[in-house]
Amino acid sequence: AQSVSQHNHHVILSEAASLELGCNYSYGGTVNLFWYVQYPGQHLQLLLKYFSGDPLVKGIKGFEAEFIKSKFSFNLRKPSVQWSDTAEYFCAVRGGRRALTFGSGTRLQVQP
Amino acid sequence: NAGVTQTPKFQVLKTGQSMTLQCAQDMNHEYMSWYRQDPGMGLRLIHYSVGAGITDQGEVPNGYNVSRSTTEDFPLRLLSAAPSQTSVYFCASRGSLGGNQPQHFGDGTRLSIL
Numbered sequence: 001a002q003s004v005s006q007h008n009h010h011v012i013l014s015e016a017a018s019l020e021l022g023c024n025y026s027y028g029g030t031v032n033l034f035w036y037v038q039y040p041g042q043h044l045q046l047l048l049k050y051f052s053g054d055p056l057v058k059g060i061k062g063f064e065a066e067f068i069k070s071k072f073s074f075n076l077r078k079p080s081v082q083w084s085d086t087a088e089y090f091c092a093v094r095g096g097r098r099a100l101t102f103g104s105g106t107r108l109q110v111q112p
Numbered sequence: 113n114a115g116v117t118q119t120p121k122f123q124v125l126k127t128g129q130s131m132t133l134q135c136a137q138d139m140n141h142e143y144m145s146w147y148r149q150d151p152g153m154g155l156r157l158i159h160y161s162v163g164a165g166i167t168d169q170g171e172v173p174n175g176y177n178v179s180r181s182t183t184e185d186f187p188l189r190l191l192s193a194a195p196s197q198t199s200v201y202f203c204a205s206r207g208s209l210g211g212n213q214p215q216h217f218g219d220g221t222r223l224s225i226l
Contacts, residue, residue, distance in 0.1 A: 009152070034214060043202065044155075044217045090154055099145050099170060100204075100215055102154040
């Protein structure tokens with residue numbers, strides 16, 4: 001079975017601080033990895049995805065993530081956060097033809 | 113494009129009532145799925161379908177039924193609502209089973225069971 005673990009449940013940062021959200025997964029085969037964002041009162045939106053190739057993936061709004069296969073990790077990063085980045089962030093994994101499995105989410109609060 | 117459309121957006125039920133959450137997509141996607149989102153637990157898969165006529169259980173299927181009579185529609189039925197089913201429900205679809213396609217999510221249905 002596949003599973004996802006997000007280490008940080010609630011992160012509070014000041015504007016312009018750097019962000020790194022941890023995500024580890026477990027699955028024995030080839031995986032597709034995703035980060036989704038959910039702004040308050042809205043549905044999930046795809047930030048970025050990794051299927052194959054360059055393990056450093058760039059997404060929308062200045063976010064990036066690095067797939068480290070040896071560590072089963074797919075951490076999300078942003079060099080300088082903005083107040084508008086306040087949201088909940090979900091890491092998700094899909095192994096083979098299976099459905100997406102989501103982590104429990106990280107609530108990011110950016111203070112102006 | 114409408115994408116993934118969920119109705120209703122909000123619903124309040126009494127314990128024991130039944131209802132159907134509707135989900136429709138206009139992208140000719142093969143794969144559709146239902147998730148529930150609860151605080152601190154992320155999204156958990158309830159049921160999914162890999163095509164018309166084919167459904168399977170996800171992580172938390174108890175208390176829910178699904179059917180997939182057409183490619184476009186994937187309704188979720190609560191047979192006898194329980195307070196534990198109070199949640200936000202998201203429907204999602206994806207184009208290709210084997211290809212590299214992300215999921216498209218609907219706007220969600222916020223369901224309260226009294």
